[in-house]
Amino acid sequence: MPEPGGRAVSSPLAAAGAEPTLDRISAPGRAAWSLPPLDVPAADLDLPESSAALPPLPELSERDLVAHFTRxxxxxxxxxxxxxxxxxxxxxxxxxxxxxxxxxxxxxDLHPSLPAELSQGALEVLLDTEAILCELTGMARATFQPPAGAAGELTGLLIMRAYHEAAGHPRRAIVIPDSAHGTNPASVTLAGYEAVHIPSNDRGMVDLAALRETMSAEVAGLMLTNPNTLGLFEEDICAIAAAVHEVDGLVYYDGANLNAILGVARPGDMGFDIVHSNLHKTFATPHGGGGPGSGPVAVVERLARFLPGPIPVRLPDGTAGWEVPDNSIGRVHGHQGNFLVVLRALAYMRALGGAGLRRVAERAVLNARYLEHLLAGAYDIPFPVPCMHEFVASAAAIKRATGVRAMDIAKSLLDLGFHAPTVYFPLIVDEALMIEPTETESPETVEALAAAMLDIAARAATEPDSVKGAPHRTPIGRPDDAAAARHPVLTWAMGD
Amino acid sequence: MDFTPHTDADVERMLATLGVADPAGLFGHLPAEVLLDHPLDLPQPMAELEVMRYLDGLAGLNRSGLVCFAGGGVYDHFLPPVVRALTLRPEFVTSYTPYQAEVAQGVLQALFEYQSMIAAITGLPVANASLYDGATAGLEAVNLAVAATGRRVVWVSRALHPHTREVIATLAHTRDLAVVEHPVVGGRTAWAPDAEGPPALVVLGQPNYLGVIEDYGAAATVARSTGALLAASVDPMLLGVLRSPGEAGCDIAFGEGQPLGNPMSFGGPVLGVFATTEALLRRMPGRLVGRTTDEAGRAAFTLTLRTREQDIRRERASSNICTNQTLNAIGAAVHLAWLGPGGLAEAGRQSIQKAHYLAGRLARVKGVRAANPAPFAREFAILTPVEPAEVVSAMGERGYLAGIPLSGDYPELPGGLLVAVTEQRTRDELDGYTAALEEVIADA
Known part of the structure; x- marks a missing residue:
């Protein structure tokens, strides 16, 4: 059997000594920059609001700059x-x-103000990606302005508000499950709504009876992730959507977990009206250390007139152009969102095609289900439902027996060459470890990850202090977060 | 093609372990009514070479390679190869948000350095680790000020970027905020101190959208007399030449950060710059990196003041932002470090000098005149006798992206065209642009 890949031996991260910040390696008079001399006659401009001094930036050679960022x-x-x-x-x-x-x-190198006639290729990228996204989600039209998932949520909520305003009353509340991402309630507040939380049932799913009780003419809509944040498919989804539609509410699909159902099931067929996709999750665009992402929002036909304008459209003459929908909520981004991220997603979608996209969902679920199977026994699996592309395990029993917590297990994994799972989320599971292997890891890697987690669980019993002290082999140990918040040092000038 | 490593034998072995008959069986517990019973109408898979040919073909439909005189926040500055080489290191590109600080010191320290350098050029004590773009950063400034003052009116200059005003308007409607637009007279904002108020925030562009250098003092006086916070949308590339917003008395500086380290990218991904005072720090939107130590006393960087953020504070968070523009901020940090104080000042100085040279040449073109008399920096508005959209089209045929037509956003400037210049434009290009415009006007 092949050796597992996907495990980082610690050497790439071994750089033990701290790298000084740029201000510490700066030397007055050094410079990396060069520009050709000014080739027009220099005018004596005497501009208002001119600066008397140069800004206090570091001065470095290019060689030092390269070494610094490489380290x-x-x-x-x-x-x-x-x-x-x-x-x-x-x-x-x-x-x-x-x-x-x-x-x-x-x-x-395209400037965003290029008129449509000079940027047909960019428009075609958006139209092609829109068509694929809409087919995958069962929606009719999409906007690419939202630059991230949270921005997509806000856009979706503004569309909900516009829909209800057009019917005479914006309504007051948005219903969200207690397992939702934190961006959901934060977006609800920004959109001028009140978040109403509903509990999950003992199967980790929306409690349908509780949902029905919250429904009223003041409910603008429901936000739901499906599979939900426990990695479980909401089995009552059609009844849930029907209950919301009964009061003329709208159902919003948080696309964080779309990877699990590509080509298998579509939000539109489940009754969702608005869908955001995270291109930086499902469609393989890199996360860039925290961004850029892209959170396009797709909607059913009856909501298309509210999309943020302008949106790309196919014109009667066959070319592509821009159009502001009749009842557009207005702009949510300065330009067309993170266009190059959309382009990356299109490259991925085109490479995979319909068959490849479905295979993504199959293998993402296969890897997750397999890993869950390998860990069951050593870790608690709190809900008796087959997982989709990810699952939540609980370290509650380990903690009771040994004092080792989910965070300690996560930090120990860093020592073993893997990144940590998400911990303490969703909030409804005690000592939660939320694990998503993704479809691109080989079975050998999934097995090595399982072996590492089993090893940690075993060591929690035999040498709990070592696990609690992890990580031991990373460039730094656990940072003092409390001190960082108590005395914030957010720039090198504040540190002096 | 796809990027899953599983062989048929792998799949069979794993399914057998799970007691599932085939891949479709993995979804056997889903309600039957939601399962697709047909393959989707999606394109056939492509080999990598086919993907490249396909996208290359689409790129060919763009008129790329035009000599760029368009700005409006996104500028064609010289981006040295070293910036891309370092920014595109896979360790930066393919990592997630640095929640596990022990294995994310690279991204965290780069962001700390970004924050430090943004604070340095804006003259304000603290900067965040980036927002989406200049327009959404303007919205966050409004949200911050409304929360900090409890007031529900915002005063904006009509010469603030129209897209920033539109994004503010989108949310102002929802949140029931009144946005009062102050007129532009001769290119500069004419603040009306007796407008509906009192305002939470006074917002200007510096330089403003028309390229004009505003009077910081006038805006500061209005803000002081009404008890409002003052925010300036700045062009970071000019902060080696122009007075910093902090020195000028602003409480918030924000702006489109693209000129620092990022290609024009059809407008995204770019980044929103955001800096403010220590008094407003706890209301800052977005991520912040702080310096601390680890258990062994080693220098360490970590995400901090997290209780402002959505995953902790949920519906009471200072903003809903989670994913930001980290990689673009790293690009900005590398570029600022490459420029240093001298390079930033020289890039700004050359952009301004060349803009003035071009403005002088264009003033001699028959039928063209300056839209207003006020002093400008690296961008200026001209009035042409030909419809600006037609000018852009005809100049495109001659190899130039002539600028941004203004008449849509500013009907009071018929024939208005916004022209931007960077240090990259050569004298030949400036003269060529002038000659081409002369031709276009003569032909019309």
Whole structure:
């Protein structure tokens, strides 16, 4: 059997000594920059609001600059180094052909104000991606303005509000399950709504009876992730959507977990009206250390007139152009969102095609179900329902027996060459470890990850202090977060 | 093609372990009515080479390679190869948000350095680790000020970027905020101190959307007299030349950060710059990286003041932002470190000098005149006798992206065209642009 890949031996992260910040390696008079001399006659401009002094930036040679950022890179884990089973984040492999696309000068160097006649290729990218997204989700039209998932949520909620306002009354509340991502309630507040939380039942799913009780003419809609944040498919989804529609509410699909159902089931067929997709999760665009993402929002036909304008459209003459929908909620981004991220996603979607996209869901679920199977016994699996692309395990029993917590297990995994799973989320599971292996890890890697987690569970019993002290082999140990918050040092000037 | 490593034998072995007959069986517990009973109408898979040919073909439908005179926040500055080489390191590109600080010191330290350098150029004590873009950063400034003052009116200059005003308007409607637009006279904002108020925030562009250098003092006086916070949308590439917003008395500086380290990218991904005072720190939107130590006393960086954020504070968070523009911020940090104080000042100075040279040349073109008399920096508005959209189209045929037509956003400037210049434009290009415009106007 092949050896497992996907495990980072610690050497790429071994850089033990701290790298000084740029201000510490700056020397007055050094410079990396060069520019040609000014080739027009210099005018004596005497502009108002001119600065008397140069800004206090560091001064470096290019060689030092390169060494500095290369050493920083060496102190960072990444998908390209090893497996990254971070639940809810879908840290799959990011194909290099998409990097090539995003660096293509014919896209990368386009100014956003180019008129449609000079940017037909960019418009075609948006239209093609829209068509694929709409087919995958069962929606009719989409906007690419939202630059991330949370922005997509806000956009979706503003569309809900516009829909209800058009019917005479914006309504007051948005219903969200207690297992929702934190961005859901935060977006609800920004959209001027009140979040109403409903509990999960003992199967980890929306409690249908409780949901029905919250329904009223003041409910603007429901936000739901499906599979939910426990990695479970909401089995009552059609009844849930029907209950919301009964009061003329709208049903919003948080696309965080779309990876699980590509080509298998569609939000539109389940009764969802608005769907955001995280291109940086499901469609393999790299997460960039925290962004850029892309959170396009797709809607059913009757909501298309509210989309943020302008949106790309096919014109009667066959060319592509821009159009502001009749009842547009207005802009939610300065331009067309994170266009190059959309382009990367298109490269991925086109490479996989319909068959490949369905295979993604099958293998994502296969890997997760297999890993869950390998860990059951050592870790509690709180809900008796087959998982989809991820699952939540609980370290509650381990904690009771040994004092070792979910966070300690996560930190120990870092020592063993894997990234940690998501911990303490969703909030409804005690000592939660949310694990998403993704479809791009091989079975050998999944087995090595399972072996590492089983090893940690065993060591929790025999040498709990070692596990609680982890990580031991990373560039730094656990940071003092309390001190960081008590005395914030957010710039090097504050530290002096 | 796909990117899953499983062989048929792997799949069979794993399914057998799970006691599932075939891949479809993995979904056997889903309600039958939601399962697709047909393959989706999606394109056939492509080999990598086919994907590249396909996208290359689409790129060919764009008129790329035009000499760029368009700005409006997104500028064609010189981006040295070293910036891309370092920013695109896979350790930065393919990592997640640095929640596990022990294996994310690279991204965390780069963001700390970004925050430090944004604070340095804006003259404000604290900057966050990036927002989406300049327009949404403007919205966050409004949200911050409304929360900090409890007031529900915002004063914006009509010369603030139209897209920023539109994004603010989208949310103002929902949140029942009144946005009062203050007029532009001769290119500069004419603040009306007796407008509906009192405002939570006074917002100007510096330089404003028309390229004009505003009077910080006038805006600061209005903000002081009404008890409002003051925010400036700045062009970061000019902060080696122009007074910093912090020095000018602003409480918030925000702006489109694209000129720092990022290609134009058809407008995204770019980044929103955001800096403010220590008094407003606890209301700052977005992520913040702080310096601390680890258990062994080693220097360490970590995400901090997290209780402002949505995953902790949920519906009471200072913003809903989670994913931001980290990689773009790293690009900005590398670029700022490459420029240093001298390079930032020289890139700004050359952009301004060349803009003035071009403005002088264009003033001599028959039928063209300056839209307003006020002093400008690296961008300026001209009025042409030909419809600006037609000018852009005809100039496109001659190899130039002539600028951004203004008449849609500013009907009071018929024939208005916004022209931007960077240090990259050569004298030949400036002269060529002038000659081409002369031709276009003569032909019309």
């Amino acid at each position: 920083l890179a060496s102190r960072n884990f990444a998908v390209d180094i090893g497996a990254y089973p971070l639940g809810s984040c879908t840290m799959k492999y990011n194909p290099k052909v998409a990097d090539w696309a995003a660096e293509h000068p014919g896209f990368r």
